Amino acid sequence: MTGPRRASGGVQSVERTFELLELMADAGGEVALSDLAESSGLPLPTIHRIMRTLVGAGYARQQPSRRYALGPRLIRLGETASRALGAWARPYLAELTEKTGETSNMAVLDGEQIVYVAQVPSQHSMRMFTEVGRRVDAHATAVGKAVMANMPADAVTQMLTRAGMRPQTERTITTIGAMHDELARIRQDGYAVDDGEQEVGVRCYAVAVPGAPAGAGISISGPEGRMTRITTDEVIPLMQRLARELSSELSVSA
Template structure:
């Protein structure tokens, strides 16, 4: 975060710096050294040490025996509550997507090295896809995960995949970092991600990222492969992109004090 951004809007500098450090810790996988925070934030070490000592005392960070700092357990409740709120914001947009396509729509966010589903509007078909809200899955085998990773810096993607591993869910799952980087380049070119039986045999899913979502988010539609192959991507992808942009705007307005 630049100094100009820290001071934008006349915010409280110490609060802005605190959240900047928490976000940097999350970007690093949840555990960092003070020197890493100093390099990435540009803040003086004494300032970082003072903020981290306060976060540790409040339970929002922990200091490991190695002297490195990790995110603390009190953040879990905040994250769970925020995910529920985000799901309620997304539901009207997902309802429009399901009405237009007839298939189940979802919203998911990146949490650490995994994808968490935070909202869903189910299809009315008797045979439909159902993913429980709150379910966690590996990012590499899902359309939502790939859509989110396509918006991350390549080094962050490599760290995420290396940390989480890339176990095969089906014979179609991408299982190497190199192949995933090639897939993410295609996603950036075509504007959407596809899960073609990579998470579950016989299931196809299209996803687009929600632009500018702080935690990394995506919306998707999913259904049986036979029905999904009849959906024209030229029709549904622009709709998903429009809804993702509108949701991003809605979230941005909702976050403006």
Template sequence: MAAGQDAGGNGSDRAKPTQGGVQSVERTFELLELMADAGGEVALSDLAEASALPLPTIHRIMRTLVRTGYARQQPSRRYALGPSLIRLGETASRTLGSWARPYLAELTEATGETSNMAVLDGAQIVYVSQVPSQHSMRMFTEVGRRVDAHATAVGKAVMATMPEESVTQVLNRTGMHPQTERTITSVNGMREELARIRELGYALDDGEQEVGVRCYAVAIPDAPAASAISISGPEARMKRIAVNDVVPLMRRLATDLGNELSATGEPA
């Protein structure tokens, strides 16, 4: 899903096959994405309403997904995402992280601080790549760690590119629990924060996830998944960074990375 795209999707838009695509494959991925948007579990009627596909078509696709392990049918007759997706997701995350590392390395070299790439997955941020600072006191976020979007610079950077309705859905699903006394815990407060981010061109985590930690982030434009890059470090050291100098660098690197990630790689 590209940054700025409605996380909830639109059934009529999804139902349109792309030129040169295989319709059955497109429909299969459409249903998987709808299931993910719904939190991983849906009824056939929900899929029919959201996708505008005929119910027999949906039923046939779901039977195939269940047989191959990419979906499972619950005792309630609802369908859930299946365990076979886990291996695909883990492999994709490692590949995504390897693509991001050269860009993060340049950012760390220029700033001296830890750089990260993170992706919005449902209502949470997942860190997929990191290049650590060489300082003895540095920030370390385990790759694969999941955190609520509202308390992170990367999460706020991503949400600033999304429609308001989708942002509200993300915030309502996590509950906006306070991580520190500085965490923004109201939807209206977050709306004001996202408006500032759009105006400034970057997001700030000022001790909102961890006390004493400061982080700057920018969204990755045109990426196939809503994502962002960031730098983070101890508050005192991060305050010495010239934001007006580092943000243009971050935006350039994010744009270059987004261009690489969005390349289709289709054969000529």
């Protein structure tokens, strides 16, 4: 980012406040004033004034190092937003589960991890269950890869460098170069696959929800034996349609 964003018809101070919060989140939740100035292009006195206001309200806190971190009051906002997002997503996930027979999920990128915000389980006795609210490393999940495929390459590199790429199974992608190759394939094909990379014997397909501000995706997952019988030529267009429809509803609701 080379300079401050222009006001888009709203209140400029509010736009700047949320811009700084997003920059802090992009940086891993903690950042120095000088870094915010470089990233946003805003004057240091303006940034300092906004940060003092956020600290006073509990939405940011100042560390002993003088760096600023995201504050605890944001947790309540995030939890409430996640519940609302899950409620919006559930009818679309229900259709996906009905037509595929497998568990469907919606998840969002939060920092360097994926957080599951909604799920509709399969009716099979053997099915995949991911608790809503569970956090997992983005690099080892189909949803995480689908979201990263829509991010700038340098942002992906920075995120993976901060988070590390711990192997979850022997199939987990554990190098940044290999991940960029995988993301290029995802952009070309339009969907991501987790082929036993998070859990042995589990396969997952995911697509990004276009235009979702937090970086979101929907997925289906199940035992590898059943999932390999699902034809991607049929299920991926269905998932992409549902993701577009969900994106449209989120845009209308915003």
